[in-house]
Amino acid sequence: MISNFIPGLIMIITSFLLPTIPQYFRHPAMLLSVGLSALSLFNGYGTFLEWDILGLNLILYQSDSLTLPFAIIFHIAAILVIIFSWHRKNLMEHMATLAYAGSAIGALHAGDFFSLFIWWEATALTSVFIVFAGNTKAAKDAAMRYLIIQVSSGVLLLIGACLMLYQTGNHNLAVLDLKTNFGIFIFIAFGIKAAFPLLNGWLQDSYPESSVTGTVALSAFTTKLAIYALARTFPGTDSLIWIGAIMTAFPVFFAVIENDLRRVLSFSLNNQLGFMVVGIGIGTELSLNGTVAHAFVHIIYKALLFMSMGAVLYRAGTTKASELGGLYKYMPFTTIFCIIGAMSISAFPLFSGFVAKSLIMSSLGGMGMVLIYFILFFASAGVLEHSGIKIPYFAFFAHERKNKVKEAPINMLIAMGIAAFLCIAIGVFPKYLYQILPYTVDYQPYTLDHVISQLQLLVFAIIAFLFLVKFKLYPSEIRSTVLNSDWFYRKMLPGIGKPLFNKIGLLIDSLYKNLGLSFKQVLSKSYKFSNLSYIKVTTPSFAGTILISILFIMLVIVLV
Amino acid sequence: MKNNDLKSMGKSFTKYILIIGALLILLDFTFHRHEYFSFAEIYGFPAFFGFVSFVFIVMLGKWLRKFLMRKEDYYDQ
Structure with a gap:
């Protein structure tokens, strides 16, 4: 019964029923639907639902060791978003968020390219309403551009799937390569959603225009779905190593000069995806584990950072670095949660980023890829710069603030608190994360060599920051637009x-x-x-x- | 008094960070740090790499402003 009900579908059905549910019961109903969908996590591995239509065999619900970790984290992200948006009364955004999360979860369980295409487009069509709910002219314009790009990705995927069916007679999700023409179509379709270099403009364009709560939802699903799809179909594709390395490095420079802190986080998101793409490109068990682990912890700390900036936007009315500062006095809890997120993404030992990034770095080191290794090591200093220092520093410290603001609402604090707790818990007890990874790998992240090496990098990067600020070399924040590939x-x-x-x-x-x-x-x-x-x-x-x-x-x- | 809160916080933060940094460098001399690449085993290599990378990122970013920075209403024109 429930066992062959597609995970996520119940969330989509609930989202359509939301208008009939009284205001006060909407959020509990949303949570309940996520809970019911999460029951599917206990189903184990296998193929549970197929559908023969038009002479095609669609695999609508399958699950294996790669699906499971993504399914778990997508459910957690959905719960965090719902709690974070508890105070908000925007029906369109709630419906879109729930259906979007449901579609993303559904997509994880698709077993062939045509079912994947349906969910792929469903995530696009639902998430565009989240951008739209930003409810400014800029948000509406960005939503239209977002829709065009996302649907284009879907169309490319469909072309690829049709070509594949025509040429091979098979349309099941399988490992592809770039020697076939359909492989290239599907690769680009995934590349758009994974925000490859030059295909990334939509991300930094649309995410920061969404509402306080909408951005948190957006940050979790689309890009990580693309990472999942790449991990399933293109593991060990060499070009991904270079694409990923460029992705880790180039957004770093944009993030330095960007003034809108939520846009800084969007560049940072792009840079994080680069680490995962490198892991897929290497394609060993260790590196694929690293990619999955990184996606898992990344969703939590990125949501945490977007939530803290959402809280700042909600209370202070802006996330422009040039207008913020000194909020630590008025929003102490948000400050602490933001710093925990910042330390996690910077991969400080005992925080979640460290135990995940180590897997990818170790697999690079083990393969002797010296250049890529140091590009990623360099990018780690970049992550510390924009997400570790710039975000908390300019929002909460920098200079004293004149106008008082209130601390974030209690529901926001609860959501941030849960995310912060998970960041530290995973960092301290990584074995629970490692247990759900696709491959069993015996790995110990906390070796003295590794901890000291990482701490030296981070601490001296912080010293470099203090040095630059002291000698007034750090660029001041200027209200501006930074050109990007859009x-x-x-x-x-x-x-x-x-x-x-x-x-x-x-x-x-x-x-x-x-x-x-x-x-x-x-x-x-x-x-x-x-x-x-x-x-x-x-x-x-x-x-x-x-x-x-x-x-x-x-x-x-x-x-x- | 209140206006000096941030300054004094910044000062004590700087102090502690410098102490930690010094300790980390000293620790490097007490044991042999194994790395994947032998040149990374030089004393204080990650520290040096972190410092230089950070300065490089900020300086290059600052320079890129010349090419990438436009007015805030650039796309509305």
Whole structure:
């Protein structure tokens, strides 16, 4: 019965029922649905639900050792988001959040590319409403761009799946490589959602525009679903090692100069994904374990950091570093929770980031990949810079604050408290995390060599920060926009496209005028037609010109 | 008095961090730190690497502002 009910589906059904539930019972109902969905975690491994349709065998519910850790953390993230948003009365956002989390959980259990595609698009269509619920003009514009990018990823996935079915007769989730054309389509589809370099613009564009609570939900699912999908289909793909290494390094520089602290966290999220992608690229049992462990702990501390910045936004009205500072006095609990999140992401020993990142670093070291190893080591100093220091420093310290603000609401503190507790608990007792990883690996993160090496890196990076601040070399925060890869479609393409289409429009315009004139001349020769007013050749509007040019191009293509 | 809270906090934080840093370097001399790559076993290598990386990141980021920084309403224009 319940055992072959797709996990997450109950959350989607509940989300549709939410409008019929009275306000006070909505959050308990949401929690209950997550709880019911979480029962599936005890089902064990295997294939539980298949559906033959249109001659295709869709595997709607399967579970194995790679699915389980992701399913566990997705349920935990859903619970954290619901508690964090307990005070909020935005029905659209609640519905979207619950359905989004449900779709992401459903996607984890898909056993073939077509079922994956359905859930893949479902996460896109539900999460866009979370961005939309930011309810500013900037948020609505960002939501439209977000939708276009996310749906494009889905379309690429569908093309890949169809090509694969056509060429191999098989559409089950399997390990692919980049030598096949469908492999490349699917790779790019996953790459968009995993925010590969140059495909990452949507992430930093949309996440910081969402509401106080919406960003927390967004940060957990889409990108980690892509990591899961990559881990399942492209483990050991060499190019991922370099893609991942670039991902860890380049967002670091953007994060230094970005003023909006939630956007800094979005760059930081991108950098964290890089570590996971490297782990997938190496493709050993140790490194894949590292990727899964990192995704697991990352969801918690990234949610914690976004929650603390959400609380700041909720109380202080902004997350712009240039306008914040000195909040530690008024929001002491939020400050402590934020620092715990910051120490976790920076991978201080005894915090969760350390026990997960160690796995990836050790597998790199064990393979002798010296260059990648030090790029990641360098990026670790970068993580400390933007997430470890910049976020807590500019929000809570930096300088004294004049206006009083209140501490975050109790529900926010509870959600942050749970996340902070998990960060430390996993850091202190890593064996419980290691037990649920896909492969059994005997690994000890707390060796003296490793702890000292990591502490030296972190402590001297902090000393470097103090040194830069002391000598006034640290860049001051400036209200500004930092260009990112979304610039290509927000500025460059419209910059080229608009004048180009205008020119084509003018050209077609004059063509039609001349055509009309010659028509009239021909017609006026015949007395019969000259007085008929209904024959008029009108010049087409802008939309018309585009349509005509498209038709023309299609004609040319057909002829060629 | 209250206005000096942050300054005194910053001062004591700096003091403790420097002490911890010094201890970590001293610890390096008491045992042989095994690393995956032999050059990383030089005394204080991670400390040096951390310090230099951090300064490099901040300085390069600052320099990149020349190319990447626009007005806040850049996309609204």
